[in-house]
Amino acid sequence: MYIKKMLWAIALVGLVICGAFAYYIYGAMFSPNTKFEDGTEFIYVPTNATYSQVRSQLEPLLEDINAFDALAKQKKYTSNIKAGRFAITKGMNNNDIITSIRSKNLPIKIAFNNQHQLADLAGRISTQIEADSLSLLEAMTDETFLTKNGFNNATALGMYLPNSYEFFWNTSAETFRDRMLTEYNRFWTASRKAQAEKLNLSPNEVITLASIVHEESKQADEQPRVAGVYLNRLRIGMPLQADPTLKFAAYQLPKYKNTIIRRVLNVHKEIDSPYNTYKYAGLPPGLIAMPDLSAIKAVLSPEKHSYLYFAADAKRLGYHKFAKTLGQHNNNAREYHQYLSSQGINK
DSSP states (O other), rough: OHHHHHHHHHHHHHHHHHHHHHHHHHHHSSOOBBOSSEEEEEEEOOOOOOHHHHHHGGGGGSOOOOHHHHHHHHGGGSSSOEEEEEEEEETOOOOHHHHHHHOOOOOOEEEOOOOOSHHHHHHHHHTTSSSSHHHHHHHHHHHHHHHHOOOOOTTTTGGGGGGEEEEEETTOHHHHHHHHHHHHHHHHHHHHHEEEHTTHHHHHHHHHHHHHHHHHOTTTTTTHHHHHHHHHHHHHHHOOOOOHHHHHHHSSSGGGGOOOOOOOOHHHHTTOTTTTTTSOOSSOEEEOSSOOOOHHHHHSOOOOOOOOOEEOTSTTTTTEEEEHHHHHHHHHHHHHHHHHTTTTOOO
């Protein structure tokens, strides 16, 4: 009888222990384990991250990090880390969290425009995805890639069309670059290529000219007219004489580094550079900035007119006055120069 009671007691203790363990496991898996007030927090798990790196991001967000550790180990997450951007929502339990960070990599929207050089673009993108600016710049300037796809260092910026795109945060530099090439090729439909050919321009030349149009006018409704002026000049072999190209050429020189040229002067017209469109006829070797899509489309569908000149309009800042003759243009330019002088803008 005594032995029978002992066996019952042992069995009862075992049941209690098993019940407690089951309760602990249930709690570890299914009890809410977040401690932030509301909404959703995001963690960013780097490529080849260790569990300790993930844990350090989760610890400030969780009530019981040890319970999470236990379940993560049991579910073999600690040895199977996934890189990416993951959401932790208020009220999630440990099981939900592990499911999220194991299989729910969330994309992000990245956007860029108005970048003047590949280095600027690389810096901008590196703030939005995992790849750093150096690896991005190396991928963007890879000579084998550029040559294979019809670019060089002067035209490579034109491959990156400003827009909003969806990427995973853990995108590599090469993956970003290759996706941008896909977007570029998608933009250049047969119809757009035919438009470029009708203008006697290659896609690279269209975007190079668009970069000048973009720097001359940010007004989308005026860009087709500006593009028409430059195309008229190209057609008759007249130098473009585009002030933004002088600024670009100047900024390549040490003496103009860290300066802002607000007024183009005759001294700038003497700079010996293939980007000086006062000295050299035709298009410069490549882009002077990243053009908006509106400027590219303006070059492909320019306004048809007989204008050969334009000068900034002092009465409608941001817009221009257009002229068919040099005399008309000189009057327009004189008016704007007087405005600049009245504002104390002398350089």
